Amino acid sequence: MEFFRGPAPQLFIGAGVSALMGRVTLALVPAIAVLVWLFGNGVLVQLVIASVAALAAEALCLWLRDRPLASSLGDGSALLSGWLLAVSVPPLLPGWMTALGTVFAIVVGKQLYGGLGHNPFNPAMVGYTVLLVSFPLAMSRWTPPGSEIALPEAARIILGGAGIPDAYSGATPLDALRGARQQGLAPPRELLGWLGGRGWQWVNLAFLAGGLWLVRTRTAAWQIPAAMLGSLAGLALLARLLDSGRFQDPLFHLFSGATMLGAFFIATDPVSASTTPRGRLIYGAGIGALVWLIRSLGGYPDGVAFAVLLMNITVPILDSHTRPRVYGR
Amino acid sequence: MWPFSRFRRPPDPGFPGGLRLADHKRESTARPVRPVALPAELVLALSQHRGAPARPLVAVGQAVAKGQLLARAEGAISAPLHAPSSGTVVALEDRPLAHPSGLRGSCLVIATDGQERWGPLPEPWPDYRQRPAAQLRQRLHGAGIVGLGGAAFPTAVKLHPVPHRAPQLLIVNGAECEPYISCDDMLMRTRPGEIVEGTAILCHGLGVAQALIAVEDNKPEAAAALAAALAAGHWPGLEMELHIIPTRYPSGGERQLIQLLTGREVPGGGLPADIGVVCQNVATAAAARDAVLTGRPLISRYVTVTGEGVAEPQVREVLLGTPVNQLIQQCGGYRDTARQLLMGGPMMGFPLAHDRVPVVKSCNCLLVHAAAPAAQPASPCIRCGACHEVCPVGLLPQQLYWHAQARELERARDYQLFDCIECGCCASVCPSRIPLVQYYRFAKTELWQQQREQRQAALARDRHQARQARLAREQAEHAARLQRKKAALAAAPATPAPAVGVSSGEDRQAAIRAARQRARQRKAARAGTGPGTDD
Numbered sequence A: 001m002e003f004f005r006g007p008a009p010q011l012f013i014g015a016g017v018s019a020l021m022g023r024v025t026l027a028l029v030p031a032i033a034v035l036v037w038l039f040g041n042g043v044l045v046q047l048v049i050a051s052v053a054a055l056a057a058e059a060l061c062l063w064l065r066d067r068p069l070a071s072s073l074g075d076g077s078a079l080l081s082g083w084l085l086a087v088s089v090p091p092l093l094p095g096w097m098t099a100l101g102t103v104f105a106i107v108v109g110k111q112l113y114g115g116l117g118h119n120p121f122n123p124a125m126v127g128y129t130v131l132l133v134s135f136p137l138a139m140s141r142w143t144p145p146g147s148e149i150a151l152p153e154a155a156r157i158i159l160g161g162a163g164i165p166d167a168y169s170g171a172t173p174l175d176a177l178r179g180a181r182q183q184g185l186a187p188p189r190e191l192l193g194w195l196g197g198r199g200w201q202w203v204n205l206a207f208l209a210g211g212l213w214l215v216r217t218r219t220a221a222w223q224i225p226a227a228m229l230g231s232l233a234g235l236a237l238l239a240r241l242l243d244s245g246r247f248q249d250p251l252f253h254l255f256s257g258a259t260m261l262g263a264f265f266i267a268t269d270p271v272s273a274s275t276t277p278r279g280r281l282i283y284g285a286g287i288g289a290l291v292w293l294i295r296s297l298g299g300y301p302d303g304v305a306f307a308v309l310l311m312n313i314t315v316p317i318l319d320s321h322t323r324p325r326v327y328g329r
Numbered sequence B: 001m002w003p004f005s006r007f008r009r010p011p012d013p014g015f016p017g018g019l020r021l022a023d024h025k026r027e028s029t030a031r032p033v034r035p036v037a038l039p040a041e042l043v044l045a046l047s048q049h050r051g052a053p054a055r056p057l058v059a060v061g062q063a064v065a066k067g068q069l070l071a072r073a074e075g076a077i078s079a080p081l082h083a084p085s086s087g088t089v090v091a092l093e094d095r096p097l098a099h100p101s102g103l104r105g106s107c108l109v110i111a112t113d114g115q116e117r118w119g120p121l122p123e124p125w126p127d128y129r130q131r132p133a134a135q136l137r138q139r140l141h142g143a144g145i146v147g148l149g150g151a152a153f154p155t156a157v158k159l160h161p162v163p164h165r166a167p168q169l170l171i172v173n174g175a176e177c178e179p180y181i182s183c184d185d186m187l188m189r190t191r192p193g194e195i196v197e198g199t200a201i202l203c204h205g206l207g208v209a210q211a212l213i214a215v216e217d218n219k220p221e222a223a224a225a226l227a228a229a230l231a232a233g234h235w236p237g238l239e240m241e242l243h244i245i246p247t248r249y250p251s252g253g254e255r256q257l258i259q260l261l262t263g264r265e266v267p268g269g270g271l272p273a274d275i276g277v278v279c280q281n282v283a284t285a286a287a288a289r290d291a292v293l294t295g296r297p298l299i300s301r302y303v304t305v306t307g308e309g310v311a312e313p314q315v316r317e318v319l320l321g322t323p324v325n326q327l328i329q330q331c332g333g334y335r336d337t338a339r340q341l342l343m344g345g346p347m348m349g350f351p352l353a354h355d356r357v358p359v360v361k362s363c364n365c366l367l368v369h370a371a372a373p374a375a376q377p378a379s380p381c382i383r384c385g386a387c388h389e390v391c392p393v394g395l396l397p398q399q400l401y402w403h404a405q406a407r408e409l410e411r412a413r414d415y416q417l418f419d420c421i422e423c424g425c426c427a428s429v430c431p432s433r434i435p436l437v438q439y440y441r442f443a444k445t446e447l448w449q450q451q452r453e454q455r456q457a458a459l460a461r462d463r464h465q466a467r468q469a470r471l472a473r474e475q476a477e478h479a480a481r482l483q484r485k486k487a488a489l490a491a492a493p494a495t496p497a498p499a500v501g502v503s504s505g506e507d508r509q510a511a512i513r514a515a516r517q518r519a520r521q522r523k524a525a526r527a528g529t530g531p532g533t534d535d
Helices: A017-027 A029-039 A042-064 A069-074 A077-086 A095-107 A123-134 A151-160 A173-182 A200-216 A223-242 A250-254 A259-266 A277-297 A304-321 B133-142 B155-159 B183-190 B192-206 B220-232 B254-262 B282-293 B324-329 B386-390 B397-405 B409-414 B425-429 B436-491 B505-529
Strands: B041-045 B069-072 B087-096 B104-112 B169-174 B210-216 B239-245 B277-281 B300-306 B314-319 B340-343 B350-352 B365-369
Touching (some): A017 A029, A017 A200, A077 A123, A095 A123, A223 A250, A250 A277, A259 A277, A259 A304, B133 B192, B169 B183, B183 B192, B183 B282, B192 B282, B239 B254, B254 B277, B277 B282, B386 B397
Parallel strands (some): B169 B277
Antiparallel strands (some): B087 B104, B340 B350
């Protein structure tokens, strides 16, 4: 009798790519629930738009590149990029902007480099940055926490093209802080919660919960979030000790803005992150430091996207200079 | 120096990485070990060890006795081959062999006569302790003993002392860390005393006083049997210890086992002997015992026949050269679900296209899988780094993969490609299911090929340069000779010295006459003795 001849090893353990992507997507669910609770149903509409745009862009590119559709779409990576962008943008951002950002993320951020595994930059953050520099006003108009927006209302606003009504927009805590700092005023107390930014602390706690599960299941490398949060908190503490009037405390930084999303979901994207254990520590620490710098001294309210993209650039060098010691060498 | 260096190693002592795998040993350890019925034909590959193939000493048609030397070792690294049973040599020809590429190779074929008639064997050496180590090594070499853990490296060569470093420790490897394989387990259960005796013999052949026998903690019966055998014997001047090690693949890898037991690492590119350690498999130790205490050469071994595709998984004692299909038939045959046949275990074994190949010295396992896994094609690498986390050598398998794929072979070498032990941990955890080890083998083969070509090119270049140098030298000598002659001629008219060998005209005439005289005499002499006549 003749036998099948596949190469050794013949024993596979651990999750496949689609299972890994699925886990990350699943880990977003607690944060999505909190986002809906705080900012209304707009988030759900954004998720739908981003999903459709991501899958359509991915399918188009695969078709143009003459690659198998089913296996690549089925790996869940495009969907995950779409979701990550959807939870990053303001909940009532005009839908076409979300779609544009997603398509840019998939086409330019990922497929032009050769698709999954070949992109040097985090696709979702590429899309986010394009939106941020192209539509700075719309991208900074976040719904104030506690807004209740019904799904039809949210869909009407997002898809309507009339922009975000003033009633549904306000400054985020980080935005308000930046404004206050630039005008030399004291930070507005009413935007601060007991842990981080008001409302935003819950979002961050939810991302942290999902993220810890990812680390626990070894889906995400622990070094990156640990180093990023550590360096962010460390720098914040140092600055706070030097000038407590001017700088925010470490807890505020950890639980405001996109800190936890960035630490556990964005920076840990294996494709665009460093791959060696020490490289990951440096990579994460670099992101944390850049986030603190941009938030505290820069011109943007938050800096996670820029920090991640900037550290993406360093990955090849980090990888080749942090090679682990080999047995017997 | 580096602030994060304490994160470099997992807290678990032993070796980094590795996998805890379902061991699947129970399937094949439930039945007792029985010998396989004598097959009608034994097919003995001349190359079933590392090094040069053995050179046949018997002719087709010749009757051979059991244990008779069939082929002798050729060169420094090689092993002889003995008749596993009595019968007649019926062929010396190429037959399909157990090889990943389905290669054929030179084989001696014996038609067995069923009489199991032993030939004369070397005398047993119960007094081996009184014999010099070199003589003991010669005995092991003559018995055709090679590493039975799977590498099939000639044992006597491995016991040979290396310069600059006296051996201190013998490690006898009973880890058997690869799932499904259980032949060493059954050997330790059934022949523990012989393994211990063999260990003492190997110690003597190596000139060491200390030996560690390592067994993974998933084989309590084997460990208990060995412990009892160690306690029962008396080994003056020898310190032999049983070490139970945690079950973690690949703890039985030579370098990993050394690290696990001694905390030391074999230097990169070096040999265990460089740190005074030599590893031998438990089955090798038992075979050494047979060779020294009974004179019996290596003609059989324990083989695991297991997997979901086999009706009665078990360990059998198999004569070398037994066809795999007959062995499997005697284990109840295949189940209908059988899809894949591996020689070796699921991690490091290789697939066989068919079962009409003979059992060789290195064959520890025949694994019949029910379903062919990995039917889906590999997806792109997502750089997750899971491969590095499990690599027991601390390599960056992912970088090796990228460089091998891009044919940047020198970069792959720079990432210590040649330190890869091909244990397969990386590939088995790869979420993209990339056959990583295949890439490494490919890159290694390419580099070896390049090396060979470079060596040949260097040789050709040296030869060419030597020839050029010789031609230049000859030309120079010729020119110099010419120069001297010219100078002599130029000098001649100035001082007409009496020319050497050339004298006056009368002398010359006399010389010519004398020469003619001599020639005539010679001619006359030939005419007188020869049959023909001259004018």
